[in-house]
Amino acid sequence: MSFITIENVTKTYQPNGVASRATVLRGVSAEIEEGEFVALMGPSGSGKTTLLTIIGAMSQPTEGRVVIDEVDVYDLSEERRADFRREYLGFVFQQHHLLPYLTALENVMLPLVITKLNAKEKRTKAQLALERMGLGDKFDRLPNQLSGGEQGRVAIARALVNEPPLLLADEPTGNLDSKTGDEIIGVLRALNEQGQTILMVTHNPEAAAATHRVLEIQDGILLSESAEPGCHAGQSLMEEVCAD
């Protein structure tokens, strides 16, 4: 069995007071292996975020199931599912969602708050994660004292501080200029090269080009996969579009 198996996932929303149901996902199935870097692309409203949150153990699918590391995620109770997120998943959001009143270091420590580590271990782990993101000198900055790219890297450090097997990113470059966007993609690439499994939603073909393969979604249906092996341009990624 694959590391992540998505089986026939359907999601319908019933907006408040509206009789008709909105079907967002229609029988999505996919598999992701350990160590893969996968992009999820599609037009706005096609259901990318919805699928990501379902894989991210945050939102119960109407039908179908998600199995991660042989755990049927939606068989777990709600509280156990929260624990599962803490142990298995790291989230990076488009708006980064850093807590504005906590410093960079404190934001990175957030997922450790609910672990049994002692104060010193929490601090050391968070410091390491930030240093890994090249932010060793910005521990005590508040989010509004950081650039967009730096905020993105703090968000990635926060997602990774627990060393989760799977990193989920929803348009991590969405509201960054192309240079800082490239910076974030570079960081994710480097992480993947160290073995991190990543699923990333993106609109940006350049970003998608940095991944192993692209899942395309349209109107809630997964189109045939387009693998783009060998399109890892490394340093030159920022300059030239992957074109092979």
Add this chain to the structure above:
Amino acid sequence: MRLIDIVIGSLRRRKGRMAFIIIGLAVGVGTVVALRSLTATMEQEIGAQLDQYGANIVIVPKASSQELSYGGVTLSAATFDLRQLTDEDISRIKSIKYANRLSLIAPKLLGAVDIDGQKFLLSGAQLDQEVRMKQWWQVVGRVPDKADELLLGYEAAQKLGVIEAVKSADHDSMLHSDHTSVRQPELKLLRTELTLGGEQFRVVGVIRETGAQDDQMIFAGLPTAQRVLHKPGELSLIEVSALCQGCPIDDIVAQLSAALPEAKVSALQQAVRARLQTVERLSRFSTALSVVMLLIGFVMVFITMMNSVVERTREVGVLRALGFRKSHIVRIFMIEAALISLLGGLLGWAVGALSGVLSAPYFTETGAGAKPSLALALAALAAAVIVGVASSLYPAIKAAKLDPTEALRYY
């Protein structure tokens, strides 16, 4: 970093809102604390005054014939057919169940004496106690403490030619008043020696005019009076002061009657009851106000916490995505509520205690402010925290129940 650090961080960031609610809580708690400590002082004060202002239970022998009366209580004359009260009855009084509620036991012997051919009523009592009970007495000179010393009522002293009121204040043999603040006519002392029942006595003090029966009386120590009146060990009446907050006067009277079956025990309760009622009404008012204040505090914290939940919807979504359980979210909001209300309670207690002390002179006669009591402080803090936590329970649960994906989409 712990849950509480997240809370502290968010409180720091939202200082304005937090200051608003903390001050609001503090005003409520402060009002209650000030009021409570004021009523407590007043209760104590009135209790103390009542203890001093006189006996509220009088014990006399059951009597038939009437000859002498004292303080509105009728005393029997030499009624040999009846059992008289004696010194032993004092120990019987002290053995009743509520003996610890009796603040004063004042035995007295009253009897007629002849001095210089005139008849006077002699009262034998423990005079130091008597002076404390009769706060309105102004003794010129001093209170007798030896067996051959006497204290005279104003009219008795005049009749016996012991004193003469004069205006000037330059005489050597003046008795100087204890109460120098009130300018009253100086009393000129003419003689101090009196013969009573063949014994020599010295007048050491005169009570200024009271307008009451005391003016015509002569006071001596109890053993002295018993000797002079030839009634060793006998008592005419026993005054018992049993007033304290919430004293079960009726029970005390019943117990005394049982202990002294041959005596008549009566409670002089009217004045007492009236005063107590005033304080009780005040106390009830302050309780009612406290409840209203707590309700207002409850609503205030509730609204603030509901707002806080709405404001922090996205934050809840982030924390849930990071793996925080619902119970963690509830705890975060509860810790926040507890911290806020603890701060509000502390501040309120400080303000309340201070204003209780500062305003005491305007509400109490002694002007002594209530000593800040630990019990009141703890009660104030506990009330604040309980109100804060109780009113935040619903908002906290509401926050925890937010759908994490919806919460993340929230703008």
